[in-house]
Amino acid sequence: MQGNGEDQANDDAARAADFASPFDRAEWFDLLEAYGFAGKGRVDARGSSAAATALLPLRREKGGHLAGLTNWYSFAIRPLFSGTEGRPAALADLFRRLRAEAARLSLHPVLEGEHDRIAAALRAAGWWVQATPAGDRHWLDLGEMDHAAWWASRPGALRSTVQRKAKKGIVDIQLLTEFDPGSWAAYEQIYAASWKPEEGHPALLRAFAEMEGARGTLRMGIARIDHVPVAAQFWTVEGGTAFIHKLAHVEDSLKASPGTLLSAALFRHVIEVDGVRRVDFGTGNDAYKRDWMNRHDPLWHIEAFNPSRVAAWGPALKAFARSLLRKDK
Template sequence: MRDLLLRQPDDGTGHARAPRLRRIGPEGLPASLDALLAPPETDLAASRLWYDTTCRVALPPGTQAMLAEVGPPGTMVVPLLMQDGRIESLTTPYTLRWRPLTAAWAGAVALERAAAELGELLRGRPPTLFRAMDSDDTLLLPLQAGLWRAGLWSRPFAHFGNWHEALPPGLRWADYVAAREQPMRSTLMRRRRRWEDETRIDLLTEPGAALEKGIAAYIDVRARSWKAAEPSPAFDPALMRGAAAAGLLRLGVLRSRADGRPLAAQYWVVSGGQAALLKLVHDEAARTLSPGTGLTAAMVAALIAEGVAGIDLGRGDDGYKRFWAKSRRQRIGMLIADPRHPAGMLALARHAAGRGWHRLRGIVARGETGEGPA
């Protein structure tokens, strides 16, 4: 039971306080968290839409979604996953960004206190991994300070790259294309007429029969694409339906004009003024047409015309992304370990060895002698 329900000490009345660590049931996050959650149109990654969809259809096998409530009431709630006594962030291969849920009014002192209580909950356990964190998040300093107060060590690590680009007001598609690298400009000019002659695009944003047809097309194209099987096949359709209901979905399907067969599909979610690309797929048999590039061009053009403030190309450093977006930021993870726990000591040693090896490789690659700072 310790791994399922931790209670605070008796409050002097003979009654235990509310649970510190509790399960998230199939109904999703409790209503009591609404004050800490963001509206999906403001921040999809911190919204009920994201977490409820994840908990319903995307949890890794054998895991249980949990909530750690720490600090003064309403200060910080940490969405977590538990498996065999191990705890980590409630993240999946679909997660774009994760952080503890915190009150807007909470300052650094309150957040550090809450993080210290989180550290007390994690102390004496195997190492914890937090993933998909923003390296510029102001929460990182009080979080690490609080964990240190609790006797835990935290060490950052690189998780995945995220390509993005701000789009200034009044930007035109022609201006955007002119700012691309020459190979991309050439491809767009060379293929434009063929895309116009041989394909058409369905842009779907609202719930209903047309959206269901578009989701079916996405699933069909994905089955004919180069991608490996989805870890959670129900996630993308569920998120598309939820985003459409919230008015945030932009699903594009590129079809053959000759027979209507879908050749490429991708979906974006517009939140906080940014358009984030969640998934894109194309039919490998049609790759001589470059259907994925044609659809991305059409979708980005539509988003620019809509007036979004920026585009975000999601997880990873896929080679095509630098042609569509100019900036890269690093999403990080955090190893949290108790140095008095055998597994924690080993994890910290491995982390230090890994950093030393990467630093040495950098020195060798740059031809440095090792004298002075690397």
């Protein structure tokens, strides 16, 4: 089950049923592995049924513990499939095979709606399963709305701010659809001067941006005041969805609202030019996200324990005890 360079576990055929994501692609998992996020080794778990195959990239932790191959940039982890019929059986087969080498399995963040089928497949394969809400996801579902209808649905205070600040003409907006080293340097300069904590792994993030630029999916914005970069955002577009990965602004530029104007420009571009129907703001429950989005879901943390492994009994007991305590509160 060990992945390797020749055997790219998540090929282009192994896509999720609902919408594509950069976090479903082989290149993303290869990046995580290359930059040291595969723990004690990468495991590309596989299962199959008569009509489908299932795939789940994992990393080894200590003590027979496997976890989803993710890091803090990941919006979600989920099984990937080829074939449309028999997916539950293929996923159960994957988890059944994993019992031969793991005492414990952890998956996070898992999307609302995904967690039920993952938990069901784990139970069908004989695992003890604990699924708990852990985090938040804000996203935009445009439905039949065009940009004008969506914008009209946003809070009046937001629309007023964009109108007033844009009229003043203080902020210049630049949108890019290709990776540009100078613009990325401006982003890093802005991030370093922003309220954000230190970037977790800037080299990986840049490599990801370069990769998306080569694919034609990168959307980046820089806002300048008097030719000085003061706000930047890094988005990608894929399969009808725009993903907002990073945003930052310089604190002393707030009166001009460069970040808000930049967001408005990028939303207009991805809706009107790229034709997306969804925008995903990633993980986190920041209050400002509600101004732009119309959907809010919990994210889930799944812990599964292999009852045939004595090493799993203690952690399982603790996990289920914590769950009972939460219910009593």
